[in-house]
Amino acid sequence: MNQQKRKAIFARLQAANPTPTTELEYDTHFQLLIAVILSAQATDKSVNLATARFFPEFGTPEGILSLGLKGLTEKIKSIGLYRTKAENVIKTCRILLEQHKGQVPEDRAALEALPGVGRKTANVVLNTAFGHPTIAVDTHIFRVANRTRLAQGKTVLDVERKLEKIVPQEYKLDAHHWLILHGRYVCLARKPKCRQCGINDLCEYKEKSGIVPL
Missing domain, CATH: 1.10.340.30 (Hypothetical protein; domain 2)
Structure with missing residues (x-):
């Protein structure tokens, strides 16, 4: 995947969810x-x-x-x-x-x-x-990064290091929140919801439906 396409993916994720955060509830x-x-x-x-x-x-x-x-x-x-x-x-x-x-x-x-x-x-x-621009790679991010070919790696650390290199600086702070949410609700493990995916046409997953977002 080229860097222009990667940047377009994060631009769309940002447009759909400008202020993502964890779904864990806490006060301090x-x-x-x-x-x-x-x-x-x-x-x-x-x-x-x-x-x-x-x-x-x-x-x-x-x-x-x-x-x-x-x-x-x-x-x-x-x-x-x-x-x-x-x-x-x-x-x-x-x-x-x-x-x-x-x-x-x-x-x-x-x-x-x-x-x-x-x-x-x-x-x-x-x-x-x-507010550090770190990227926490969980199972959702590992799957999404590899499946879309955004940042492929054999281990969680491989994917983290690849994302650190390829995520544009302006998106780095929120990148892992977008990718976690995308994996949790759209790019599901067993059956990704390609019809509902806002980055369907940018994704390089070989087995995707090929249907552009509705």
């Missing part, structure tokens, strides 16, 4: 961090349902620690891998209080040092909380 940088940790291998909807049970009253590092491991586990047991996630969140709260004065650090290395935080989670927090 800390709550965003916790929500993203909980979202691994879980839907944003399931995470929002769970965090609504404790964010209003216990949505701070001190608040979650007051719940304790047992209390937090009970609150998030509807989410996959909830036991491991509860342990990671408790440990993360302690580290934030002991090493960062209860604040979420605006630093990749410090973020990735937190239990339950990997490169993708750090990218989401840096982008959404602090």
Whole structure:
């Protein structure tokens, strides 16, 4: 795919959704961090349902620690891998209080040092909380980038590095939000909705319907 076509894709995604953001619900940088940790291998909807049970009253590092491991586990047991996630969140709260004065650090290395935080989670927090033009590649972005031939790669890191190179600077801040939403609602894993796709004619997916957007 040439760069002119790539730029046209992001221009259309921007026109359709000028101010994209995460679908996770939160009020503070800390709550965003916790929500993203909980979202691994879980839907944003399931995470929002769970965090609504404790964010209003216990949505701070001190608040979650007051719940304790047992209390937090009970609150998030509807989410996959909830036991491991509860342990990671408790440990993360302690580290934030002991090493960062209860604040979420605006630093990749410090973020990735937190239990339950990997490169993708750090990218989401840096982008959404602090406005860094990072690109967090999840399964949706990995699929869309490869299927459309926007940025092909064999691994998540390959795709992230390719997107970092090819996404025009003016679109980089919002790029991963557009691609996630496109993968979540249009370019579905089993049966992409090519008829409803606003970039159908720019996409290079060999098996697409070939029907231009309605």
